[in-house]
Amino acid sequence: KRVADRYLKREVLGEGTYGVVFKAVDTKTGQIVAIKKIRLGAQKEGINFTALREIKLLKELKDPNIIELIDAFPHKGNLHLVFEFMESDLEAVIRDRNIVLSPADIKSFLQMTLRGLVFCHRKWVLHRDMKPNNLLIAADGQLKLADFGLARIFGSPDRRFTHQVFARWYRAPELLFGAKQYGPGVDVWAAGCIFAELLLRRPFLQGVSDIDQLGKIFAALGTPTPAQWPDMFVPPPPLRSLFPNTSDDALDLLSKMLAYDPKTRISAHQALDHRYFTSVPAPTKPALLPRPA
Numbered sequence: 398k399r400v401a402d403r404y405l406k407r408e409v410l411g412e413g414t415y416g417v418v419f420k421a422v423d424t425k426t427g428q429i430v431a432i433k434k435i436r437l438g439a440q441k442e443g444i445n446f447t448a449l450r451e452i453k454l455l456k457e458l459k460d461p462n463i464i465e466l467i468d469a470f471p472h473k474g475n476l477h478l479v480f481e482f483m484e485s486d487l488e489a490v491i492r493d494r495n496i497v498l499s500p501a502d503i504k505s506f507l508q509m510t511l512r513g514l515v516f517c518h519r520k521w522v523l524h525r526d527m528k529p530n531n532l533l534i535a536a537d538g539q540l541k542l543a544d545f546g547l548a549r550i551f552g553s554p555d556r557r558f559t560h561q562v563f564a565r566w567y568r569a570p571e572l573l574f575g576a577k578q579y580g581p582g583v584d585v586w587a588a589g590c591i592f593a594e595l596l597l598r599r600p601f602l603q604g605v606s607d608i609d610q611l612g613k614i615f616a617a618l619g620t621p622t623p624a625q626w627p628d629m630f631v632p633p634p635p636l637r638s639l640f641p642n643t644s645d646d647a648l649d650l651l652s653k654m655l656a657y658d659p660k661t662r663i664s665a666h667q668a669l670d671h672r673y674f675t676s677v678p679a680p681t682k683p684a685l686l687p688r689p690a
């Protein structure tokens with residue numbers, strides 16, 4: 398079946414936050430693509446112009462560590478977003494018990510994640526929904542951030558579909574506190590949680606509700622302001638005790654990515670300049686990274 402005269406529809410890849418994702422062949426280029434069908438349900442007039450303008454901006458975001466938005470068009474009342482097809486994602490890598498992740502592999506995955514963030518943050522685009530299954534892995538081993546900017550265009554997806562609860566584990570404290578103003582620090586926090594997850598091979602802070610999420614953060618990192626609320630003060634356990642086999646450089650970077658105050662939290666750009674990335678071992682070349690069978 399053809400979509401918009403150009404794409405030959407193949408199998409469904411999965412149900413995502415915004416709708417069904419299916420595989421297709423772009424008959425114009427022969428490229429295998431993934432098409433995200435976004436329900437436009439409530440908006441009777443079709444796609445609003447703000448969304449279209451924002452999507453046009455996303456089409457301009459081209460970087461080796463950002464998944465390319467190849468095309469976007471309305472079809473039968475749904476908005477279709479066409480992306481390059483990706484083989485795997487970081488969640489599959491972390492979960493695969495047959496995969497051993499060396500310190501160099503972890504460094505490489507984090508470096509590619511931060512490079513994607515730096516590129517988008519430079520253009521003032523936030524991701525806002527970073528999690529391991531949004532970090533897709535191409536056939537050549539490059540990690541690419543997916544769904545950039547969609548959270549802002551289509552609204553925060555978290556409460557709309559139940560499977561989205563996992564996004565909570567990567568949510569920065571300022572978001573959990575309901576901040577209306579926030580910045581690129583929310584993506585750095587999430588990248589810090591993903592860094593920790595690569596080290597631990599399980600999600601770092603698994604809250605079952607937003608309040609519980611804050612509790613999990615405080616239990617791991619201590620409460621933020623002992624001066625204002627002495628009775629609630631929980632001295633932070635040394636991060637070292639939670640990550641016994643991790644290098645000092647890695648832990649230093651992790652603690653800076655998980656700084657409470659978004660103003661003092663390290664930026665993606667500064668994080669890439671951290672000595673962790675220049676100390677041994679060197680990050681694994683993407684083509685040599687382990688991948689799920």
Ligand code: ADP
Nearest residue numbers: 410411412413414415418431480481482483530
């Ligand atoms: P979520 O909203 O839960 O992050 P997505 O909408 O991103 O889910 O994706 C739904 C499914 O489609 C997932 O199984 C994902 O692996 C797959 N998928 C999404 N984008 C691509 C892509 N570019 N290439 C291959 N598979 C993809």
